Amino acid sequence: MKQETRKEEIIRVAAKLFKEKGYSAVTMRDLATAMGIKAASLYNHINSKQDILNTIIISIAEEFTQGMKLVQDSKLSCIDKLKQIVALHVKIASENIYGMASLNNDWMHLETQLNYYLSLRGNYEKDFLSIIQQGIESSELKNVNPEIVMFSMLTTLRSLYIWIPKKEELNANDLANNLNNVLIHGINI
Amino acid sequence: MKQETRKEEIIRVAAKLFKEKGYSAVTMRDLATAMGIKAASLYNHINSKQDILNTIIISIAEEFTQGMKLVQDSKLSCIDKLKQIVALHVKIASENIYGMASLNNDWMHLETQLNYYLSLRGNYEKDFLSIIQQGIESSELKNVNPEIVMFSMLTTLRSLYIWIPKKEELNANDLANNLNNVLIHGINI
DNA sequence: GTCTATATTTTGATAGAC
DNA sequence: GTCTATCAAAATATAGAC
Numbered sequence: 001m002k003q004e005t006r007k008e009e010i011i012r013v014a015a016k017l018f019k020e021k022g023y024s025a026v027t028m029r030d031l032a033t034a035m036g037i038k039a040a041s042l043y044n045h046i047n048s049k050q051d052i053l054n055t056i057i058i059s060i061a062e063e064f065t066q067g068m069k070l071v072q073d074s075k076l077s078c079i080d081k082l083k084q085i086v087a088l089h090v091k092i093a094s095e096n097i098y099g100m101a102s103l104n105n106d107w108m109h110l111e112t113q114l115n116y117y118l119s120l121r122g123n124y125e126k127d128f129l130s131i132i133q134q135g136i137e138s139s140e141l142k143n144v145n146p147e148i149v150m151f152s153m154l155t156t157l158r159s160l161y162i163w164i165p166k167k168e169e170l171n172a173n174d175l176a177n178n179l180n181n182v183l184i185h186g187i188n189i
Numbered sequence: 190m191k192q193e194t195r196k197e198e199i200i201r202v203a204a205k206l207f208k209e210k211g212y213s214a215v216t217m218r219d220l221a222t223a224m225g226i227k228a229a230s231l232y233n234h235i236n237s238k239q240d241i242l243n244t245i246i247i248s249i250a251e252e253f254t255q256g257m258k259l260v261q262d263s264k265l266s267c268i269d270k271l272k273q274i275v276a277l278h279v280k281i282a283s284e285n286i287y288g289m290a291s292l293n294n295d296w297m298h299l300e301t302q303l304n305y306y307l308s309l310r311g312n313y314e315k316d317f318l319s320i321i322q323q324g325i326e327s328s329e330l331k332n333v334n335p336e337i338v339m340f341s342m343l344t345t346l347r348s349l350y351i352w353i354p355k356k357e358e359l360n361a362n363d364l365a366n367n368l369n370n371v372l373i374h375g376i377n378i
Numbered sequence: 379g380t381c382t383a384t385a386t387t388t389t390g391a392t393a394g395a396c
Numbered sequence: 397g398t399c400t401a402t403c404a405a406a407a408t409a410t411a412g413a414c
Contacts, residue, residue: 006397021297024213028390041398043391079377105294108210141376147356148367149376155348156341163340178337186375187330187338188268195379217408230380232409 007045010035012098014052019101019161023053023109054113056102061120063092068127078135082153083180085128089157090176093164100161128154153183196234199224201287203241208290208350212242212298243302245291250309252281257316267324271342272369274317278346279365282353289350317343342372 004012013034017026028049032039046052067088071081093100110117129150135141141149156179164175193201202223206215217238221228235241256277260270282289299306318339324330330338345368353364 022211022213022294024211025298027388029388037397038399039390040392040400044397049390105211109214139378142370142374142378144371144376145367148364149371151348151352152341152345152368152371155351156344159340159344159348162344167336175337178334179341181331182333182338182341184375184377185331186373187333188373189328189331216406218406226379227381228408229382229410233379238408 010042010045011052011055015056015096015098015102018053018056018106019098023049023102023106050109050111053102053106053109056099057107057110057117058113060092060096060099060103061117064088064124065120067092068124071131072127078131078138078140079184081131082135082184083176085131086153086157086179086183087172087176089160090172090179093157093160094172097161097165100158104158104161125150125154156183199231199234200241200244204245204285204287204291207242207245207295208287212238212291212295239298239300242291242295242298245288246296246299246306247302249281249285249288249292250306253277253313254309256281257313260320261316267320267327267329268373270320271324271373272365274320275342275346275368275372276361276365278349279361279368282346282349283361286350286354289347293347293350314339314343345372 010031014026014031017030017034020026028039028042032042035042068085071084071088074081074084076084107114107117107121129146132141132146132149136143136146160175167175170178199220203215203220206219206223209215217228217231221231224231257274260273260277263270263273265273296303296306296310318335321330321335321338325332325335349364353359356364359367
């Protein structure tokens with residue numbers, strides 16, 4: 001278990017504040033107070049507020065990109081690939097509740113890294129859609145609108161960070177299984 | 190067709206800017222520029238930035254509350270009630286793309302109206318959950334986790350404002366039908 | 379209904395002492 | 397690694413002329 005550096009601690013606390021009020025509404029004084037120090041002291045560890053946001057968002061976005069690559073390279077059926085994607089989201093969201101909020105809500109406040117983030121997101125969605133389309137072609141999935149399926153699954157998965165903290169009694173495995181049932185098999189008899 | 194007042198125009202333009210950058214990141218100067226006037230002139234029509242947010246969010250939240258009441262008072266089956274809720278979200282989101290963004294992302298910046306908003310939202314979710322639970326009891330729905338079903342449906346529906354503008358070729362009816370299929374009947378064969 | 383001018387507060391960030 | 401002191405810019409909002 002690696003010891004958390006002061007810089008990492010600042011980023012972790014910042015992500016928590018960003019989740020509660022959003023990047024723009026959190027001031028460096030808010031962050032300093034939460035750390036128990038003065039605002040000026042933050043700059044001994046980080047370069048700027050913007051740098052904190054970059055670190056939070058890009059690290060998670062790259063984690064998703066890596067996870068999607070593993071799913072694609074696998075020889076799984078389409079439905080099993082979708083289940084792997086559900087598990088990927090449950091895992092990342094569980095481990096990074098606060099960061100997921102910034103990824104979802106504050107990506108537009110990225111500056112130098114905005115285009116890089118958008119390219120990662122665009123590719124992720126392209127790959128996701130392609131899995132669904134293959135499932136329809138191979139008759140593994142119903143002939144549904146693939147974009148609506150992706151939209152529905154992805155918004156649910158991207159919002160897990162809101163919901164996981166309210167349901168601490170569900171472990172990651174149970175949550176992923178329940179989500180698979182609901183998202184893939186539907187809810188009617 | 191009632192003529193739009195200057196105040197309504199300001200609120201409409203503000204909602205559009207709030208959607209793009211969030212409430213906190215939009216300045217009164219941004220809003221004034223978008224209106225083609227100076228910031229000070231805004232205050233001839235509105236009391237404060239906060240008042241704009243109140244108006245945007247509370248009006249939509251009350252619209253949802255009203256719609257849910259109609260669904261509850263109906264004698265429809267559980268699945269038909271869920272379909273009515275889907276249609277309600279599609280309708281409100283279609284008519285108020287920008288306002289839905291504030292409702293979803295900037296409710297925490299409400300001040301005097303925060304508790305009122307939270308009570309409306311809490312009651313809405315309570316009613317939604319109750320419909321799902323009744324469907325399970327009456328065997329109209331599978332024995333799924335009702336909270337996961339509500340979470341999945343509600344996050345998808347609440348995010349429609351992101352997605353509708355990208356799919357202008359789908360009218361509200363087609364979208365609602367497609368969503369019903371995906372959300373209720375699932376996607377696998 | 380819009381303007382200029384301005385008051386007041388808050389913001390991100392830096393310099394330099396300890 | 398933290399502090400005090402401070403800067404320069406930007407924020408919401410008001411007053412009063414036109």
